[in-house]
Amino acid sequence: MADGVIFTLDGKTVTAADDETIWDVAKREGTRIPHLCHVDMPGYRPDGNCRACMVDVEGERVLAASCIRKPSAGMVVTTDTERARKSREMVFELLASNMRPAADGPDQQSMFWQWAGSMGISGDRYSSKFASDDVRPEFDITNPAIAVNLDSCITCGACVRACREVQVNDVIGMAERGNHSLPVFDMHDPMGLSTCVTCGECVQACPTGALYEKSLMDKTGKTRVIQEFDKVIDTLCPFCGVGCQTSVAVKNNKIVQVDGRNGYANENRLCVKGRFGFDYAMSPERLTKPLIRRDDAPKSGDLDMRGVDPLTVFREATWEEALARAAGGLKRILKDHGGQALAGFGSAKGSNEEAYLFQKLVRQGFGTNNVDHCTRLCHASSVAALMEGVGSGAVSAPFNDALKAECIIVIGARPTTNHPVAATYFKQAAKRGAKLIVMDPRGQDLMRHASHSLRFKAGSDVAMLNALIHVIVEEKLYDEQYIQANASGFEALKAKVKDFSPEAMAEVCGVEASVLRDVARTYATAERSIIFWGMGISQHTHGTDNARCLIALALITGHVGRPGTGLHPLRGQNNVQGASDAGLIPMYFPDYKSVENIDIRGAYENFWGQTLDPKRGLTVVEIIDAIHEGEIKGMYIMGENPAMSDPDQTHARQALAMLDHLVVQDIFLTETAWHADVVLPASAHAEKLGTYTNTNRQVQIGRPALELPGQARQDWELIVELARRVGLDWNYGHVSDVYAEMASVMPSLKHISWDRVEREGSVVYPADGPDKPGNEIIFSSGFPTADGRGRIVPADLLPPDEVPDEEFPLVLTTGRLLEHWHTGAMTRRAGVLDAIEPHGIAAMNPYEIKRHGLRQGEMIAVETRRGTVDAILRADREVADGMVFMPFCFNESPANMLTNPMLDPYGKIPEFKYCAARIAPAAKAEAAE
Ligand SMILES: Nc1nc2c(c(=O)[nH]1)N[C@H]1C(S)=C(S)[C@@H](COP(=O)(O)OP(=O)(O)OC[C@H]3O[C@@H](n4cnc5c(=O)[nH]c(N)nc54)[C@H](O)[C@@H]3O)O[C@H]1N2
Ligand SMILES: Nc1nc2c(c(=O)[nH]1)N[C@H]1C(S)=C(S)[C@@H](COP(=O)(O)OP(=O)(O)OC[C@H]3O[C@@H](n4cnc5c(=O)[nH]c(N)nc54)[C@H](O)[C@@H]3O)O[C@H]1N2
Numbered sequence: 027m028a029d030g031v032i033f034t035l036d037g038k039t040v041t042a043a044d045d046e047t048i049w050d051v052a053k054r055e056g057t058r059i060p061h062l063c064h065v066d067m068p069g070y071r072p073d074g075n076c077r078a079c080m081v082d083v084e085g086e087r088v089l090a091a092s093c094i095r096k097p098s099a100g101m102v103v104t105t106d107t108e109r110a111r112k113s114r115e116m117v118f119e120l121l122a123s124n125m126r127p128a129a130d131g132p133d134q135q136s137m138f139w140q141w142a143g144s145m146g147i148s149g150d151r152y153s154s155k156f157a158s159d160d161v162r163p164e165f166d167i168t169n170p171a172i173a174v175n176l177d178s179c180i181t182c183g184a185c186v187r188a189c190r191e192v193q194v195n196d197v198i199g200m201a202e203r204g205n206h207s208l209p210v211f212d213m214h215d216p217m218g219l220s221t222c223v224t225c226g227e228c229v230q231a232c233p234t235g236a237l238y239e240k241s242l243m244d245k246t247g248k249t250r251v252i253q254e255f256d257k258v259i260d261t262l263c264p265f266c267g268v269g270c271q272t273s274v275a276v277k278n279n280k281i282v283q284v285d286g287r288n289g290y291a292n293e294n295r296l297c298v299k300g301r302f303g304f305d306y307a308m309s310p311e312r313l314t315k316p317l318i319r320r321d322d323a324p325k326s327g328d329l330d331m332r333g334v335d336p337l338t339v340f341r342e343a344t345w346e347e348a349l350a351r352a353a354g355g356l357k358r359i360l361k362d363h364g365g366q367a368l369a370g371f372g373s374a375k376g377s378n379e380e381a382y383l384f385q386k387l388v389r390q391g392f393g394t395n396n397v398d399h400c401t402r403l404c405h406a407s408s409v410a411a412l413m414e415g416v417g418s419g420a421v422s423a424p425f426n427d428a429l430k431a432e433c434i435i436v437i438g439a440r441p442t443t444n445h446p447v448a449a450t451y452f453k454q455a456a457k458r459g460a461k462l463i464v465m466d467p468r469g470q471d472l473m474r475h476a477s478h479s480l481r482f483k484a485g486s487d488v489a490m491l492n493a494l495i496h497v498i499v500e501e502k503l504y505d506e507q508y509i510q511a512n513a514s515g516f517e518a519l520k521a522k523v524k525d526f527s528p529e530a531m532a533e534v535c536g537v538e539a540s541v542l543r544d545v546a547r548t549y550a551t552a553e554r555s556i557i558f559w560g561m562g563i564s565q566h567t568h569g570t571d572n573a574r575c576l577i578a579l580a581l582i583t584g585h586v587g588r589p590g591t592g593l594h595p596l597r598g599q600n601n602v603q604g605a606s607d608a609g610l611i612p613m614y615f616p617d618y619k620s621v622e623n624i625d626i627r628g629a630y631e632n633f634w635g636q637t638l639d640p641k642r643g644l645t646v647v648e649i650i651d652a653i654h655e656g657e658i659k660g661m662y663i664m665g666e667n668p669a670m671s672d673p674d675q676t677h678a679r680q681a682l683a684m685l686d687h688l689v690v691q692d693i694f695l696t697e698t699a700w701h702a703d704v705v706l707p708a709s710a711h712a713e714k715l716g717t718y719t720n721t722n723r724q725v726q727i728g729r730p731a732l733e734l735p736g737q738a739r740q741d742w743e744l745i746v747e748l749a750r751r752v753g754l755d756w757n758y759g760h761v762s763d764v765y766a767e768m769a770s771v772m773p774s775l776k777h778i779s780w781d782r783v784e785r786e787g788s789v790v791y792p793a794d795g796p797d798k799p800g801n802e803i804i805f806s807s808g809f810p811t812a813d814g815r816g817r818i819v820p821a822d823l824l825p826p827d828e829v830p831d832e833e834f835p836l837v838l839t840t841g842r843l844l845e846h847w848h849t850g851a852m853t854r855r856a857g858v859l860d861a862i863e864p865h866g867i868a869a870m871n872p873y874e875i876k877r878h879g880l881r882q883g884e885m886i887a888v889e890t891r892r893g894t895v896d897a898i899l900r901a902d903r904e905v906a907d908g909m910v911f912m913p914f915c916f917n918e919s920p921a922n923m924l925t926n927p928m929l930d931p932y933g934k935i936p937e938f939k940y941c942a943a944r945i946a947p948a949a950k951a952e953a954a955e
């Protein structure tokens with residue numbers, strides 16, 4: 027600030043930073059200047075078009091728009107002269123006379139009416155600027171979440187900047203001219219029929235209520251029924267690993283509105299799930315009473331729960347009976363068969379404290395390391411490769427660093443659907459001129475922004491990536507000095523990639539050699555390059571090899587450890603980073619300390635006062651297999667839905683049905699809970715206090731917004747109840763006590779106390795001191811490996827486990843939809859989200875559909891060696907030739923009935939992204955879409 031601009035504001039000498047406008051300085055100094063077109067959120071360029079923020083500058087004939095005007099040295103600015111005030115009032119008066127009056131409009135709380143009210147303006151004239159135009163509907167309520175009331179539009183363009191510049195979705199534009207100008211969606215489409223992805227950024231930016239949430243309105247969507255809130259809570263989005271900070275407005279114990287807060291990861295942005303998917307927590311289907319399986323209820327893996335009355339299978343019970351039954355069954359198995367006959371699946375949707383307690387219960391109480399969670403199905407192979415290569419499974423740089431990179435690779439990830447807010451940074455970076463390289467067998471929205479789009483052959487990552495490394499070696503584009511100082515294994519890598527010339531690999535991966543060469547050069551020669559990856563890399567039987575290639579790319583070019591460079595596996599669940607850190611994995615205690623290391627185990631044995639299992643436990647799919655083999659007889663599953671999310675679902679459900687005793691703790695009676703002996707109704711994210719760690723390594727606090735429904739209880743208390751009942755002497759008064767114990771054994775949380783997280787809302791680990799901000803970039807001087815060097819591990823080309831043949835000529839690949847969360851447990855109970863994607867689908871490209879003599883919208887049967895599933899056929903140009911894509915969120919079309927459970931040998935992750943399949947018209951064809 028030393029060399030800022032010194033000027034006078036309302037008689038006071040102030041200093042402006044280089045990028046600050048008069049408006050910014052005034053705000054910082056506590057002076058409120060009205061504003062409408064100027065959106066006071068990061069990422070919005072001031073536009074200076076509405077004239078609501080005019081101020082007086084001494085010696086100037088005309089008033090200045092303070093939101094866009096930068097002060098100059100010695101300038102004398104007065105915000106409150108008669109002339110400026112009158113001018114601003116005139117602006118509001120004129121706009122108001124053109125709008126529906128506050129009393130009739132849908133948004134009396136809008137910024138416009140708040141400012142107008144403070145000036146005594148009520149907009150008493152009822153003359154809409156569109157009143158004469160009877161072709162244009164006044165209200166557009168075609169979008170399930172957002173309504174449009176153009177009568178309130180002042181054409182300030184905030185929504186256009188929101189859509190084009192902040193979220194970079196490019197749906198909203200301004201049409202017509204002058205007095206007739208108005209925002210339009212695509213080509214004058216109704217919003218609900220446009221390409222709008224319902225992120226709601228425009229709603230949050232709109233100053234007048236021309237765009238507003240339907241959740242605040244009556245059924246017509248036109249009359250606002252919720253005028254004020256009982257409370258507004260600062261908390262977090264419950265969905266993905268981006269970890270958006272939210273402010274949640276509550277009325278009568280119901281969430282009625284969610285806005286994005288200015289957190290580091292989201293800077294006020296949200297996506298459709300975070301903003302409009304909140305109502306699952308308030309669903310009438312929430313579990314509100316403990317349930318015990320009836321003695322006469324069948325136990326079968328074939329049971330389809332849809333349409334069955336739960337009370338024919340379960341009976342309601344008191345907490346005392348349910349907890350006694352839950353713990354009793356586990357204790358009985360422990361006594362008769364030992365701890366190895368028990369296993370637990372914890373949750374990446376729960377907090378760090380819950381994850382810590384869960385793994386502690388399994389290790390200390392059951393005496394086994396058979397504890398795992400959905401990370402096994404997710405980035406397990408990435409983590410295996412990262413631990414081996416760089417000694418840490420976490421990201422080396424935050425995704426926001428895309429804005430600092432010259433070259434960004436996104437491979438095997440689909441961020442605009444799965445990490446939509448992170449995607450906004452990638453799109454912005456590309457707009458600013460960064461090279462964006464998207465590598466994916468399936469087309470995706472990000473490719474529109476990419477400098478290089480490589481739609482290569484599924485399963486051929488190693489061929490493609492080794493070809494890139496080949497070019498870097500051959501053309502000596504590697505960073506010799508960096509390698510000498512920081513990496514080992516380069517010679518072996520060189521030898522390995524000799525045979526992988528782009529010319530030889532072009533055929534294998536389906537990308538032209540010249541393109542491979544260009545991509546290699548672009549990545550290697552950029553000053554700063556960063557790699558983001560997802561499930562397309564990890565969910566293969568060679569997932570670890572895929573990730574090894576990415577690590578090698580970064581290590582040989584030195585693109586790691588500096589801002590704008592690095593390795594970033596985009597973490598999936600809101601707390602999968604935290605749950606893994608807290609030890610919810612079979613081979614590690616908290617902070618990835620091996621359970622097989624005698625010293626570490628000894629330390630935990632002292633700490634917990636118990637002899638602990640000396641061997642690593644079984645992983646998710648191994649646990650399912652061990653049930654079939656009769657080795658595992660009892661399970662405790664909290665906040666996971668393996669009956670829908672595990673591969674080869676029939677096999678997985680049979681296993682759940684075979685268990686002597688299954689305790690499920692969830693918020694809904696899921697497909698998994700359906701197999702339980704005891705169901706414990708637990709707390710949703712919106713009801714609990716706890717910390718969560720996002721993909722950027724930010725430890726953040728989530729706070730309760732709602733009361734628990736019925737008799738439901740807090741997850742962490744239930745884990746404690748079970749622990750006590752299996753004989754552990756656990757005493758925690760508050761969630762923060764759990765955090766304190768956890769942090770005491772986790773070096774990664776050093777200097778990050780509960781109080782600090784609560785105070786700061788978000789702290790990145792590792793932090794160097796209690797008052798020092800955390801390190802966003804790690805590995806800037808070496809790696810946390812035994813010798814401090816990164817280890818390059820060359821990878822060989824292996825085919826997917828099950829390739830197409832005559833019998834099954836297609837490839838089935840699975841993944842996600844923007845609106846649904848995994849197994850649908852939450853999002854199919856969220857009104858807006860389920861309205862947008864209501865039916866089970868399978869997608870193929872139009873050419874393939876025609877080739878098979880099928881029509882889009884018809885019901886088809888997708889068959890693999892594991893089963894047959896009916897789904898509505900969707901035409902999707904993005905799906906590659908010869909492939910069928912299915913999301914796994916629909917229980918009427920469960921993709922995991924079809925998937926291959928074969929595992930990657932290192933990460934133990936199944937091959938969700940590739941198996942042989944065939945299709946046919948469904949047996950009883952019914953068109954629905
Ligand atoms: N809307 C929504 N968002 C989510 C989730 C959700 O369920 N719904 N889940 C969250 C979770 S836990 C996770 S892990 C993340 C997952 O987020 P992503 O990693 O983006 O997951 P997917 O869409 O399953 O797969 C990513 C991409 O892999 C590509 N792919 C398929 N086969 C191959 C291949 O052989 N090689 C390569 N390189 N790519 C291939 C697919 O075409 C797809 O575009 O999303 C998180 N966000
Ligand atoms: N075919 C196929 N299968 C896949 C994948 C794929 O790409 N393709 N991806 C895999 C990946 S990456 C992942 S991460 C897994 C995800 O697999 P899961 O974790 O099994 O899926 P979710 O639907 O997220 O399950 C979360 C469960 O927690 C419950 N829940 C939500 N909040 C709370 C809470 O606060 N407390 C409690 N107690 N319960 C709660 C929900 O009701 C739901 O039952 O799926 C994997 N399966």
Ligand SMILES: [Mo]
Pocket residue numbers: 400403404405598599
């Ligand atoms: Mo995941």
